Amino acid sequence: MSEVHLTINSQSVTASRGQTILAAARTAGIDIPTLCYHPALSSHGACRMCLVEVKGMRGLQTACTCPVAEGIQVETNTEAVIEGRRFALELLFSERNHYCMYCPVSGDCELQELAYRYGLDHWRYPRTYHKMAVDASNHHFVMDPNRCILCTRCVRACAEIAANHTLGLRERGSRSMIMADVSVPLGESSCVNCGACLQVCPTGALIDARGVYGGHEEDLTHTLTTCIQCSVGCALDVVTRGNRLLRVEGVWDSDPSGGLLCVDGCFKPLYDERQRITTPQIRRNGRLTPADWDEALDIAAKKLKNGSALGLAACATTNEALSTFARLFARNKAGRMEPAAPQLGYGRSAQLQDILAADLIVVAGAHPLSHQRVVGYFIKRAVDQGAHLALLDLTGSDLEDYATLLVNSEDAGLLIEKAAHVERAVVVYGVDLTPGAIKALKPLVDQSLFLALDAARNGKGAEAVGLEPLDVEEAEVLYFLLGEQRENGAMVGRLNGAFTIVQACYYSPLIEHADVVLPTPLWAERSGHFTNLEGKVSSLNAALPMPENVREEAEVLDTLIAML
Amino acid sequence: MGKITVATQWLEACAGCHMSFLDIDERIMELLKQVELTSSPLTDLKHPPQEGVDVGILTGAVGNEDEWAEAREMRERARFLVAMGDCAVFGGICTMRNFFDRDDVLIRGYVENESTVDGQVPCHEDLAPLTRYVKSVGEVVPVDVYLPGCPPSADAIWYVLGELAAGRVPKPERELLKYGLDGA
Numbered sequence: 073m074s075e076v077h078l079t080i081n082s083q084s085v086t087a088s089r090g091q092t093i094l095a096a097a098r099t100a101g102i103d104i105p106t107l108c109y110h111p112a113l114s115s116h117g118a119c120r121m122c123l124v125e126v127k128g129m130r131g132l133q134t135a136c137t138c139p140v141a142e143g144i145q146v147e148t149n150t151e152a153v154i155e156g157r158r159f160a161l162e163l164l165f166s167e168r169n170h171y172c173m174y175c176p177v178s179g180d181c182e183l184q185e186l187a188y189r190y191g192l193d194h195w196r197y198p199r200t201y202h203k204m205a206v207d208a209s210n211h212h213f214v215m216d217p218n219r220c221i222l223c224t225r226c227v228r229a230c231a232e233i234a235a236n237h238t239l240g241l242r243e244r245g246s247r248s249m250i251m252a253d254v255s256v257p258l259g260e261s262s263c264v265n266c267g268a269c270l271q272v273c274p275t276g277a278l279i280d281a282r283g284v285y286g287g288h289e290e291d292l293t294h295t296l297t298t299c300i301q302c303s304v305g306c307a308l309d310v311v312t313r314g315n316r317l318l319r320v321e322g323v324w325d326s327d328p329s330g331g332l333l334c335v336d337g338c339f340k341p342l343y344d345e346r347q348r349i350t351t352p353q354i355r356r357n358g359r360l361t362p363a364d365w366d367e368a369l370d371i372a373a374k375k376l377k378n379g380s381a382l383g384l385a386a387c388a389t390t391n392e393a394l395s396t397f398a399r400l401f402a403r404n405k406a407g408r409m410e411p412a413a414p415q416l417g418y419g420r421s422a423q424l425q426d427i428l429a430a431d432l433i434v435v436a437g438a439h440p441l442s443h444q445r446v447v448g449y450f451i452k453r454a455v456d457q458g459a460h461l462a463l464l465d466l467t468g469s470d471l472e473d474y475a476t477l478l479v480n481s482e483d484a485g486l487l488i489e490k491a492a493h494v495e496r497a498v499v500v501y502g503v504d505l506t507p508g509a510i511k512a513l514k515p516l517v518d519q520s521l522f523l524a525l526d527a528a529r530n531g532k533g534a535e536a537v538g539l540e541p542l543d544v545e546e547a548e549v550l551y552f553l554l555g556e557q558r559e560n561g562a563m564v565g566r567l568n569g570a571f572t573i574v575q576a577c578y579y580s581p582l583i584e585h586a587d588v589v590l591p592t593p594l595w596a597e598r599s600g601h602f603t604n605l606e607g608k609v610s611s612l613n614a615a616l617p618m619p620e621n622v623r624e625e626a627e628v629l630d631t632l633i634a635m636l
Numbered sequence: 637m638g639k640i641t642v643a644t645q646w647l648e649a650c651a652g653c654h655m656s657f658l659d660i661d662e663r664i665m666e667l668l669k670q671v672e673l674t675s676s677p678l679t680d681l682k683h684p685p686q687e688g689v690d691v692g693i694l695t696g697a698v699g700n701e702d703e704w705a706e707a708r709e710m711r712e713r714a715r716f717l718v719a720m721g722d723c724a725v726f727g728g729i730c731t732m733r734n735f736f737d738r739d740d741v742l743i744r745g746y747v748e749n750e751s752t753v754d755g756q757v758p759c760h761e762d763l764a765p766l767t768r769y770v771k772s773v774g775e776v777v778p779v780d781v782y783l784p785g786c787p788p789s790a791d792a793i794w795y796v797l798g799e800l801a802a803g804r805v806p807k808p809e810r811e812l813l814k815y816g817l818d819g820a
Contacts, residue, residue, distance in 0.1 A: 173722055173729055173786040191809045194782040201734040369771045
């Protein structure tokens, strides 16, 4: 029987066997305070805030780790419980520097909130004044051990969410310290800057280097949107104050990554130093000069009407823009700039979550830890849980350290043998998949799911409207839909004198050779939809207004269609 | 019921707590009906009267030998001692110097300071020597009521004095514990 009956504060509660008292209480709507507990992490029972009394048990129990049992009587608010929590708070406050007056998270701090709740007007214990160095060696966030309460949420987030195991504890007792690797500065450590530790820290011990002084929670706006930095499409919580972008957080329990982000979504876009294009421009007497939209679109439309045209889209934009782009070039040729993963011709598609449930993961022709990092972290998580990782025809992969099998497609027998002993296999493959590997993987088709890693961000969105990978070719007019995609000048030598129209967010070598430049919004300003590598469509919601003279790509492309 | 007598003193402090006290604004007229203010940094009388007061209020931390003596004097002369503000209650921002050697702090502040030319550490018999550690009032003398906050809000101060005037022991909670005027 999996149901358990107990009472909490004399209220009858039904819970499932194996649940903790905390989970049972929360389901029943009974509040128990917590501090080291975090719903996205395993329970640790370190902070003693969730202390409860269980009749007949000696001492007080931590509700976040104590499992329910038939017939137990739990009390969450007795004098002994409150005294225990206050005592723990006094110890936490007296151990390090918890003076709120010079802490940037004062007002949004979980420790401070508990002190208010339990009326902690002073503490009785002397402070030790150990000098602890602040670690500001990481570009994106700062670790201040003086504010740390050693709840180990960050350690658990690093291990359980990012599967990176950078953070750990050193020393014992009051000398315990959170450390990176073997106690090296964070900036020199194996940290991958996924931001998970920063997001779970309950105090001011881990603070965002850019946005932490930007305002208190009550001043901030949270906008839920979708990351478009790669094809995974993680859910983002974009934190703004007025028109200022402060930080980006993951969204717990969201599709597809459950709250995990990577440096490409969490930090890099906030530090992009490329110069923004904020007004349409046209080439006059050999020089690019600002123009108004009517003028720029007029020239673009005339050229598109009268010459052979080729449209090339970097899939760094919305489904709406890609579909309008495909319509604009319905009578001409258009395609996407990024290569696609080859068609296998067999196999069922995997979802990202399938990786976590797999016993065997095969990676071929892809480097997820560099390009779709969250997929890489998911693979590492599965390996942590005991899954086997096989790399097929992959050399120099940053996943090598976690693999149990490295095979070439000629020796694929080894892989087939391994697969024979597992129930669920997931094959993760990318653009570099070799024909030999395609053949070698075929015997796995029955017990495996297949996940193609698209090199383009919104590759699925492009695929849906028939934009296939296409190379630059001779045309009288070349139209590049770049969005915020980085352009390193590879196209410059291949324009062959074509009249060049570029719709982009930032200046790049290609802009210098364009004849018409049309500005686009950037990720945080976009509205519309995005299709991720699993084929799931999610919405983009603007967290910031576009600069005055910038327009949505789809709107601009629609106008051009109407003008033709 | 007669008026209660109150004395206040600031120790190692920025004066912000006394400013916050003045922020009770026109309520001070109401307060003065119930309270007789004897000595304070705002009055001519600086030391609490020898015959004692009902309530002594200390703001600021204890960081030099004079402040130590003032804290003891207030304790001896007040039936009821209130530690007001984060410095009096916890040591507060003044305790930042506890992380360093006392002489290093003085040299850094008076000689090596970027905006100082030809500086020297002040040294005179009128200047009280710094103690090794800055302490909270509670670490030096027994305290009866703690009112944290940097500074405590005028409402919190009004509440504490009102309760004391009415002969009750105040116990500030929730909003009244929050430091700063915006409740942050």
